[in-house]
Amino acid sequence: MAISDNKYDNSFKRRSKKLKWRLIAENYELYLFLVPALLYIIIFHYIPIYGIQLAFKKYMPLHGIWGSPWVGFQQFEMLFNSPSFWRLIRNTVWLSLYSLIAGFPLPIILALLLQHLPNALFKKIVQMISYAPHFISVVVIVGMINVLLAPNSGVINHLLAILGFERIYFMAKPEFFPSIYVWSGIWQRLGFGSIIYMAALSGISQQVHEAAIVDGANKLQRIWYIDIPGIIPTAIILLILNAGNIMSVGFEKVLLMQNPLNMSTAEVISTYVYKVGLQGGRFEFGTAVGLFNSLVNAFLLVLVNQIARSYSENTLL
Amino acid sequence: MRAIGKTKGDVIFDIINYVILSILLLVLVYPIYFIVIASLSDPHAIYRGEVIYKIAGFNIDGYTRILHTPQIWIGYRNSLLYMTVGTLVNLFITIPAAYSLSRKDLIGKNIIMGIFVFTMFFGGGLIPTFILIRDLNLYNTPWIMIIMGGLNVYNMIVSRTFFQVNIPNELLEAAKIDGSTNTYFFLRIVIPLSKAIIAVMALYYGVGHWNNFFTGLIYLKDKELYPLQVVLRDILTQNQVLADMMSGDESFIEQQKIADSIKYGVIIVACIPMLILYPFVQRYFVKGVMIGAIKG
Numbered sequence: 001m002a003i004s005d006n007k008y009d010n011s012f013k014r015r016s017k018k019l020k021w022r023l024i025a026e027n028y029e030l031y032l033f034l035v036p037a038l039l040y041i042i043i044f045h046y047i048p049i050y051g052i053q054l055a056f057k058k059y060m061p062l063h064g065i066w067g068s069p070w071v072g073f074q075q076f077e078m079l080f081n082s083p084s085f086w087r088l089i090r091n092t093v094w095l096s097l098y099s100l101i102a103g104f105p106l107p108i109i110l111a112l113l114l115q116h117l118p119n120a121l122f123k124k125i126v127q128m129i130s131y132a133p134h135f136i137s138v139v140v141i142v143g144m145i146n147v148l149l150a151p152n153s154g155v156i157n158h159l160l161a162i163l164g165f166e167r168i169y170f171m172a173k174p175e176f177f178p179s180i181y182v183w184s185g186i187w188q189r190l191g192f193g194s195i196i197y198m199a200a201l202s203g204i205s206q207q208v209h210e211a212a213i214v215d216g217a218n219k220l221q222r223i224w225y226i227d228i229p230g231i232i233p234t235a236i237i238l239l240i241l242n243a244g245n246i247m248s249v250g251f252e253k254v255l256l257m258q259n260p261l262n263m264s265t266a267e268v269i270s271t272y273v274y275k276v277g278l279q280g281g282r283f284e285f286g287t288a289v290g291l292f293n294s295l296v297n298a299f300l301l302v303l304v305n306q307i308a309r310s311y312s313e314n315t316l317l
Numbered sequence: 318m319r320a321i322g323k324t325k326g327d328v329i330f331d332i333i334n335y336v337i338l339s340i341l342l343l344v345l346v347y348p349i350y351f352i353v354i355a356s357l358s359d360p361h362a363i364y365r366g367e368v369i370y371k372i373a374g375f376n377i378d379g380y381t382r383i384l385h386t387p388q389i390w391i392g393y394r395n396s397l398l399y400m401t402v403g404t405l406v407n408l409f410i411t412i413p414a415a416y417s418l419s420r421k422d423l424i425g426k427n428i429i430m431g432i433f434v435f436t437m438f439f440g441g442g443l444i445p446t447f448i449l450i451r452d453l454n455l456y457n458t459p460w461i462m463i464i465m466g467g468l469n470v471y472n473m474i475v476s477r478t479f480f481q482v483n484i485p486n487e488l489l490e491a492a493k494i495d496g497s498t499n500t501y502f503f504l505r506i507v508i509p510l511s512k513a514i515i516a517v518m519a520l521y522y523g524v525g526h527w528n529n530f531f532t533g534l535i536y537l538k539d540k541e542l543y544p545l546q547v548v549l550r551d552i553l554t555q556n557q558v559l560a561d562m563m564s565g566d567e568s569f570i571e572q573q574k575i576a577d578s579i580k581y582g583v584i585i586v587a588c589i590p591m592l593i594l595y596p597f598v599q600r601y602f603v604k605g606v607m608i609g610a611i612k613g
Contacts, residue, residue, distance in 0.1 A: 020424055023422060023424055024424050024425075027420070027422060027423065027424075027499060029498065029499035029500045029503075030417040030420055030423050030499055031417070033413035033414055033416060033417040033499075033503070034413070034414050034417050034418070034429060036409060036410040036413070036414065037410050037411065037413075037414035037433070037468050037473065038414075038429075038432070040410055040464075040467045040468045041432065041433060041436055041468060041470075043449075044446070044449070044464075044465075044467070045436040045440060045441070046436075047441070047445075047449050048440065048441025048442065048445035048446040048449055049439070049440065049441045049445070050441070050445075051441050051444075051445030051446075051448060051449060052441055052442070052445055054444065054445060054448075064452075065445075065448065110341070113334050113337060113338060114338075116330070116331075116334065117331075117334060117335075117338070118331055122335070122338070125342070126338050126341070126342060128596075128599065129342060129345055129346060130341070130342075130345055131599060131602070131603070132345075132595055132599075133345065134602075135524055135528075135591050135595060136528075136588060136591070137527070137528035137530065137546055137549075137587070138528065138530060139528075139530050139546045139547075139549045139550050139553060139554075139587075140549065140553070140584055140587050140588060142553065142554060143549065143552075143553030143554065143580060143583070143584050144348060144352060144584055146553065146554065146580075147352065147355075147577065147580050147581060147584070148348055148351070148352075150577070152364060153360075153363050153364050153574070153577050155351050155355075155368070155369065158366035158369065159369070161366065162366070162369075187344070187345065187348075190341075191345070192602075192606075195603055195606040195607070196606055196609070196610050199606065199607050199610040200610065216324075218324045218326040218327050218330070219326070219327045219330045219331075220326065220330060234610065244438060251531070252530050252531050252534075256530075256550065256554055270443075273442070273443050273444070274443060274535075277443065277444045278443060278444065278447060278535070283444050283448065286442075286443065286444040287442060287444040287445055290441075290442025290443055290444060290445075291442060293442070294439055294440060294442060297438070297439075298438055298439050301438055
């Protein structure tokens with residue numbers, strides 16, 4: 001994930017500009033290797049970025065995006081004055097923060113538990129099984145949520161009934177939506193999320209642990225003083241990446257989990273863009289909402305990166 | 318070593334560890350186990366709450382109905398096609414670019430990298446992309462399912478890291494002395510040495526295509542073109558296809574119960590390809606994360 005690589009050789013630095021051009025000519029094939037990727041990224045990412053100007057225009061399909069007239073910030077005024085605006089923001093931020101707060105520490109804990117498991121076979125079994133849900137598609141996950149939580153036939157409600165509780169129509173109650181979204185996500189990604197921490201843990205020298213054992217440290221002490229400091233760099237980078245996505249909750253899953261009864265907590269910015277902008281045909285408004293969303297994301301990423309930078313050297317940008 | 322260091326605290330730690338992980342296993346496995354037994358049980362028994370830990374009233378009616386639903390097979394066929402061709406396109410775009418960026422002597426590497434990385438954090442959003450796709454006449458064609466997501470920048474960075482670590486500079490120098498061109502070196506030396514990363518990438522992209530629901534939802538209109546995930550959405554959350562799967566002479570409540578039974582079966586049918594492949598390919602996914610972690 002490191003972005004720059006400045007390890008030029010010394011000899012390389014001293015080369016003149018002329019030699020630089022010769023090197024480019026010599027390696028022209030390397031640039032040809034980049035052509036498909038650059039073409040793809042320019043067409044499918046940079047042209048839509050150019051299309052963002054639509055947020056400030058009145059779209060006339062016949063004239064194209066470029067030829068449509070400018071109208072200024074009226075779409076944004078409409079967005080900020082819309083009664084549903086704050087509800088959208090609240091829902092979006094809450095879903096993301098809840099996912100982050102609940103979902104961030106758990107893979108770390110799982111990795112630590114697995115790392116200190118004495119039985120290698122049991123460790124393998126837990127790993128094998130916990131990674132698997134990661135590969136289930138979001139459509140199937142939501143289908144599973146629906147059938148498991150169904151009011152009359154769902155097994156959760158049968159278990160509630162057996163234990164003497166009342167049956168709950170979970171998917172129809174807005175107050176349950178964030179928890180169902182977050183915990184099903186944790187169910188799906190906990191195991192796979194732990195792999196990266198397992199990698200970080202395996203990078204810690206076994207000798208440090210052995211020395212600590214000789215000094216009489218127990219497992220909890222070793223986790224606290226050896227393992228956790230060892231995985232903090234990884235954790236910070238993942239935290240920064242996650243923070244940059246606070247405003248982009250999983251569009252597909254939220255959309256699939258929505259029904260007319262849970263909309264008060266289930267409508268988020270991305271699903272709103274889809275419905276109003278695309279299905280409703282209000283392209284300018286949809287673009288404006290999308291731009292607002294991207295800007296907040298970019299701002300959060302930079303902010304968290306700055307905060308991380310002032311506390312340690314482990315930063316992304 | 319362990320035996321010496323095992324304190325009383327460690328024994329307690331181990332016991333708690335086993336208990337927590339056993340509960341975790343149960344929580345992870347039970348939902349899937351329940352859906353398997355429910356898909357093989359009598360729908361009435363499921364409603365009565367008799368299906369908790371074992372099959373009640375063995376019944377494969379749901380599967381029979383699924384087998385006779387053409388939409389599902391069309392979806393399977395389409396998804397298979399999109400996945401195969403799409404993944405080949407992905408590899409063609411990703412691997413050469415990743416190799417090129419792994420080279421220390423590539424002038425302008427940081428600028429090019431920046432062009433790619435920027436798109437990870439900022440994009441045009443749904444609507445401008447939609448307008449572009451429509452203007453390119455890719456809307457409602459199979460091509461969009463193949464080309465969309467053609468390059469995943471994160472995957473490219475992972476591949477680049479692999480090349481940086483695994484293709485020693487000496488190899489390149491030696492090949493250059495022998496008069497090898499970059500293309501020859503890439504095709505004849507780099508590719509054969511990089512089967513592992515190509516497998517990892519093929520699987521990452523392949524699973525991405527197979528599970529892709531978004532592209533089909535936004536850019537396809539014809540049901541004939543739907544990938545499996547969009548068909549599944551119709552069955553699992555929209556109850557549209559379900560109506561066609563009834564014979565028509567069942568009562569409403571009866572239909573509800575059969576619908577549930579079909580849903581359990583559909584979830585299993587959708588997971589089968591993954592379940593069969595998973596044990597064989599699991600280690601490649603782990604490897605991918607590990608390579609990504611080297612630099613992350």
